[in-house]
Amino acid sequence: MTSEEFRRHGRRVVDWIADYYDRVEGFPVQSTVTPGEVYAGLPPHPPEQGEPFADVLADLERVVLPGITHWQHPGFFGYFPANASFPAILGDLLSSGLGVQGMLWATSPAGTELETLTLDWLAELLGLPPAFRSTGTGGGVIQDTASSSVLVALVAALHRTSGGASGHVGVTGQYRVYCSQAAHSAVEKAVRIAGVGSDNLRLVDVDPVTQALRPDHLGALIEADQAAGVVPVLVVATVGSTSTTAFDPVAAIGELCRASGAWLHVDAAYAGVAAVCPELRWVNDGVACADSYATNPHKWLLTNFDCDAFYVADRATLVGALSVLPEYLRNTATASGAVIDYRDWQIPLGRRFRALKLWCVLRWYGAEGLRAHLRGHVALAQEFAALVAADERFEVMAPHPLALVCFRLRGVDQPNEALLARLNAGGRIFLTHTRVNGAYTLRLAIGSPLTQETHVRHAWQLIRDSA
């Protein structure tokens, strides 16, 4: 493809994307294809001769689009949002256009320094402690996901606990990891991958009303483990749980970590970005005592997947855990010690220039624009929760300080399961579910940049009328 052809097809692709947003509301939110339908809709063999780009776009429209669940649809209320925005899309395009691989500072200095700056900006916007800035003892790095951040935190914690014995995970049963029953499944995945093993993950009880980790139970578990000669290595505190946006008491957990020597990782994947709004800054209360912290601009901060902001208070421990320097990567900049090599802050060697999209978002919206985006959704969620609470057939199941509302029909589970199936089959809205204290519960998470008050009111009408 010549640069002239790229200009032509590129304009068509940009137009296609813009048109997609203009018409997205007309599609059923959830794809209705059956398993295998997309696969069967395309040729089973790769083309021997190159094909016109227009044919690719035609297949995109004909086969791919019906197989898309429209996460940017204003009626998408499932899971947590995966925000996209035009400035982020443009930033991603620029990243593709530059085509750099930023494993080392030396492989593209701007790739590293723009990421350092952008994460310092984000730390300032979120009011994170000074240690998490590059100007302090730690710093930020973009990981692909919050799941990777938990794993990286665990590897750093093992490194610290084992006194810097690199790669030492000890014998099974030597180390323990703790998180609440409401923590994300990424914690169990991390203990499996790191070789600590699921058997060494302790699930801490939660308060039945707030769903937050009970520090008294955490303290008892740690004490019993220490008495048995087992070493607490990591505690994951959740700030805004996936199920209900529960907030673990980070400061109290931090006390227990300090006393036991365990690393404290704060998983604020969804909720952390809310701290851009001063009135929501409480979400990050207590993180000054954390060893690491992660939040996902790719959920609710208008930045296309993937973009997880991971911060550590002590970068030396992280780099000590992950740095392996083979001859073919040696260079004078690294040897000088004056630069960051982000390959030492993550699991893979190679890395995309993801800072560009976050930088584009922060510059386009500014702090004010980001606050307006978040506040709009919080207000809509409060309005929705009030509508649910005013209908005596329903009950609200958990506190809802942000933009997720958990609710159900009073009584047994089955009518709730049937209600969710009916709503999602209708194609106008899409919700997912969880269990709260064992009860089947519907989740309505507001987060699409296109969602307006009319969409939320319409969603409530559909729910009320389908119940």
Ligand SMILES: *Cc1c(COP(=O)(O)O)cnc(C)c1O
């Ligand atoms: C969504 C979520 C995750 C997982 O996020 P990924 O970035 O997809 O790995 C982890 N923790 C919490 C609390 C979440 O809500």
